[in-house]
Amino acid sequence: MPVKRIVPASEARLEIKVSNSLFIASINSAFTVDEARDFIERKRREFSNASHNVPAFIVGHGATVTAHCNDDGEPSGTAGRPALAVLKGSGIGDAVVVVSRYFGGTKLGTSGLIKAYGNAVRSVLEVVPRAEKVTTNKVEIAVPYKLLEQVRILVEQHSGLILEREFAADVNLLLQFRVAFFQEFHSALLELSHGSIEALVVENNIATIMPLDAEE
Numbered sequence: 001m002p003v004k005r006i007v008p009a010s011e012a013r014l015e016i017k018v019s020n021s022l023f024i025a026s027i028n029s030a031f032t033v034d035e036a037r038d039f040i041e042r043k044r045r046e047f048s049n050a051s052h053n054v055p056a057f058i059v060g061h062g063a064t065v066t067a068h069c070n071d072d073g074e075p076s077g078t079a080g081r082p083a084l085a086v087l088k089g090s091g092i093g094d095a096v097v098v099v100s101r102y103f104g105g106t107k108l109g110t111s112g113l114i115k116a117y118g119n120a121v122r123s124v125l126e127v128v129p130r131a132e133k134v135t136t137n138k139v140e141i142a143v144p145y146k147l148l149e150q151v152r153i154l155v156e157q158h159s160g161l162i163l164e165r166e167f168a169a170d171v172n173l174l175l176q177f178r179v180a181f182f183q184e185f186h187s188a189l190l191e192l193s194h195g196s197i198e199a200l201v202v203e204n205n206i207a208t209i210m211p212l213d214a215e216e
Contacts (some may be wrong), residue, residue, distance in 0.1 A: 005061045007031075007094045008216040009131035012179055014124040016115040020104025024050075025124035029095040029131075031207065033066055039096045047100035054117060056084035057096035065093065074101075078113035079197075084123040085169050094133065097121055131209045135179045135211035138163070138203035141189070150192060174197075176208070 011028040026043050037056035044053045056069040067088065069080030083099055099120045108116055110185035143151045148171050155162060155173075158181045163173035177185055186199045 005094075005133040006092050006130050006212075007133050007209065008092065009129040009209070012124055012128035014120075014125050016116075016120055017104075018112070018119075019106040019108055021106065021116070022102040023047075023102065023116055023120040024100040024102075025097060026100070027095060027118040027121075027124045027128050029094050029209070030057055030059055031094050033057075033068075035059075036068070036096040040098055042158075043098040043100065044186070047098075050100040050150065051103040052079065052099075052101045054079040054083055054099045054101070055086050056080055056121070057095070058084075058087055058093050072171045074113060074117075075110060077108055079117045082114045082118040082120045086118045086125070092123050092125070092128075092130070097124065108192055129211070131211050134208055134210055135204070135206045136208040136210075137177050137179055137182050137201045138205070139172050139175045139177060139182070139199045140202050141175065141197055141199050143173060143197060143199035144170055147193060147197075151189065154185065154188055156194060158182075158188070160185060174202075178210075 008027055008029045011026065013024060013026045014025050015022060024047065028039050030039060036059060040055040047053055052072045052074050054070065054072045054074065057067065060065045067084060069084035071079040083097060087095060087097055099117055155175055159178060160181070161176045162173055163176055166172040189197055189199060
């Protein structure tokens with residue numbers, strides 16, 4: 001089985017308080033270094049009055065990863081590094097996080113900062129929705145009306161999505177399948193239609209984002 005490439009499905013944010021300091025952790029997907037940097041700059045503008053805006057990102061999965069972090073004025077090694085360590089340990093890739101700190105007047109010390117930044121990232125990871133980056137095929141088929149409901153069930157059984165419907169002499173469907181599931185669907189479609197319905201692959205996408213709850 002291929003390793004799942006888990007990514008944030010959408011942006012998320014969570015706040016924690018530590019000894020009167022407020023830590024706001026924001027996370028989003030980032031599929032390139034430029035996307036990660038754009039998100040970081042957006043958060044720096046949004047929280048421009050924060051004492052620190054500490055970034056960390058992982059672009060890629062497995063052995064092909066670009067990682068970066070910065071302490072943004074906090075003592076060296078107390079902010080960016082623990083934030084990145086938690087992000088790396090989460091199993092998520094293609095992700096960027098910014099922890100914005102509003103100083104509350106109480107110094108946390110080295111160990112306190114390390115714990116606070118790490119916990120801020122852990123907290124936002126608990127609430128961020130997850131998706132999977134997968135390779136998919138977009139497929140066109142023309143279905144006789146009498147077989148439409150059976151084909152719809154077949155698509156569902158093979159974790160496919162119906163993206164478009166066009167009602168003409170037949171029903172023209174644009175479908176999307178994970179590449180790993182497509183061949184079984186195609187074989188089942190040929191059996192159902194006694195070879196009369198062919199599925200034409202019109203597009204292959206190596207980086208489709210699909211919510212995990214749509215997987216099963």
